Amino acid sequence: MSNIPNNIPEKTIERLSEYRRTLLSCHEQGITHVFSHVLAGIHGITAVQVRRDLMLIGFSSDTKKGYDVEVLIRFISSILDSRNPVHLAVIGMGHLGQAITKYFNGKGLNLCIVASFDIDPVKVGTDIDDIPCFHMDRFEELVEELDINIVILSCPTETATEVVLPIINAGIKGVLNFTSKPLNFPKGIVVENYDITTLLEKVAYFVKENEDNNL
Amino acid sequence: MSNIPNNIPEKTIERLSEYRRTLLSCHEQGITHVFSHVLAGIHGITAVQVRRDLMLIGFSSDTKKGYDVEVLIRFISSILDSRNPVHLAVIGMGHLGQAITKYFNGKGLNLCIVASFDIDPVKVGTDIDDIPCFHMDRFEELVEELDINIVILSCPTETATEVVLPIINAGIKGVLNFTSKPLNFPKGIVVENYDITTLLEKVAYFVKENEDNNL
Numbered sequence: 001m002s003n004i005p006n007n008i009p010e011k012t013i014e015r016l017s018e019y020r021r022t023l024l025s026c027h028e029q030g031i032t033h034v035f036s037h038v039l040a041g042i043h044g045i046t047a048v049q050v051r052r053d054l055m056l057i058g059f060s061s062d063t064k065k066g067y068d069v070e071v072l073i074r075f076i077s078s079i080l081d082s083r084n085p086v087h088l089a090v091i092g093m094g095h096l097g098q099a100i101t102k103y104f105n106g107k108g109l110n111l112c113i114v115a116s117f118d119i120d121p122v123k124v125g126t127d128i129d130d131i132p133c134f135h136m137d138r139f140e141e142l143v144e145e146l147d148i149n150i151v152i153l154s155c156p157t158e159t160a161t162e163v164v165l166p167i168i169n170a171g172i173k174g175v176l177n178f179t180s181k182p183l184n185f186p187k188g189i190v191v192e193n194y195d196i197t198t199l200l201e202k203v204a205y206f207v208k209e210n211e212d213n214n215l
Numbered sequence: 216m217s218n219i220p221n222n223i224p225e226k227t228i229e230r231l232s233e234y235r236r237t238l239l240s241c242h243e244q245g246i247t248h249v250f251s252h253v254l255a256g257i258h259g260i261t262a263v264q265v266r267r268d269l270m271l272i273g274f275s276s277d278t279k280k281g282y283d284v285e286v287l288i289r290f291i292s293s294i295l296d297s298r299n300p301v302h303l304a305v306i307g308m309g310h311l312g313q314a315i316t317k318y319f320n321g322k323g324l325n326l327c328i329v330a331s332f333d334i335d336p337v338k339v340g341t342d343i344d345d346i347p348c349f350h351m352d353r354f355e356e357l358v359e360e361l362d363i364n365i366v367i368l369s370c371p372t373e374t375a376t377e378v379v380l381p382i383i384n385a386g387i388k389g390v391l392n393f394t395s396k397p398l399n400f401p402k403g404i405v406v407e408n409y410d411i412t413t414l415l416e417k418v419a420y421f422v423k424e425n426e427d428n429n430l
Contacts, residue, residue: 013416013417013420014417017413017416017417018397018408018413021410021412022397041399042397042399043397044397044399079420080420081419081423082419086419086422088415094314095310095313095314095317095318096311096314096315096318098310098314099309099310099313099314102309102310103310103311103411104412107412109416110419111415111416111419149422150418150419150422173422173425173426174421174422175418176414176418180236182233182237182257182259184256184257184259190418190421190422190425191259192414192417192418193233194411194414196315196318197236197319197322198229198232199229199407199409200303200326200391201228201232201324201326202225202228202229202232202407203365203389203390203391203407204295204296204297204301204326204364205295206228206389207364207365207388207405208296208297210403
């Protein structure tokens with residue numbers, strides 16, 4: 001969309017995704033309007049932050065009644081979503097890969113997992129949570145055939161580097177990397193390194209900080 | 216430790232955790248020294264950023280030979296880790312909970328999962344990946360008994376709010392929340408909301424951005 005403002009900060013994009021999920025559940029509950037301070041309270045941030053985020057994407061609201069839930073959902077979706085559903089593939093159908101696949105199945109998002117890849121003969125050729133599992137050898141061929149744009153990397157950390165080249169060659173545009181191996185891709189491929197250990201060590205550090213400060 | 220600098224930025228803490236994992240694998244490979252630009256290359260950042268992070272924690276190195284890997288591992292550990300191993304519990308032993316448990320088992324981190332909790336009678340009373348699974352009813356009792364400090368929340372999003380009170384009452388100090396429900400806890404409890412959908416929608420957004428900019 002030509003009217004989408006550029007250079008929206010990453011953190012704002014994250015919060016927009018979070019606001020939308022909250023708004024969707026408000027909508028399910030029949031709530032038609034919500035105030036910025038309510039949205040802020042749910043997300044543990046300030047109303048100023050909420051208003052700033054929505055101002056950044058050019059959304060203004062009737063402050064008397066609060067934001068119109070349906071309108072705001074549509075507006076955020078017009079910013080976040082592509083016109084067409086985005087096809088994803090999961091590489092590595094171990095426990096994490098299967099957890100993620102189950103998690104997304106039937107969530108009705110604009111993102112849908114259309115294929116998974118593994119090298120385990122027990123998994124290859126079967127459907128796991130209604131998603132066909134193919135051998136990694138067929139990755140490049142199927143990425144083109146199934147118009148896959150983004151991959152979720154949930155293979156063992158030890159094998160993470162082996163899939164980098166196939167991902168590049170297949171023309172994948174985005175990678176969500178769950179392995180403990182930081183991966184570098186050429187400019188033009190969006191990579192989100194999303195390591196659970198790091199987040200947990202971060203929580204543990206700030207817990208220790210609080211204790212040291214006798215909080 | 217009294218000499219730990221306070222107010223280290225969250226992002227620096229995250230990178231320190233990532234540096235340490237890289238340094239540990241360097242150490243396994245028999246590499247004794249590493250230059251900041253090498254560390255930077257692995258993590259896709261600038262050498263200036265690496266040096267700034269290490270300066271922030273008061274670490275300086277012989278730039279002729281680069282950083283001493285063993286010394287730097289010990290130094291980062293002295294910042295990140297508690298003196299004693301931190302006991303974790305997983306709430307919700309569905310696919311994600313089991314994936315996380317398997318992921319951490321035998322990783323030899325300072326963080327160890329000592330118990331899991333669920334309400335599914337099929338799981339309760341069994342060992343899942345060598346971790347005993349208890350009924351959520353026994354949460355507060357066992358948190359004290361097993362000295363559990365941090366919980367990993369991998370229950371269904373629908374039930375996330377039901378565990379907030381038990382977590383507070385049990386005196387849990389940190390929460391890593393994998394549900395799609397943002398949770399608020401009283402000051403003094405560290406919360407990391409870590410929703411997969413958000414990260415994926417973020418990747419999808421920046422992929423769309425790149426396409427719109429014909430990258």
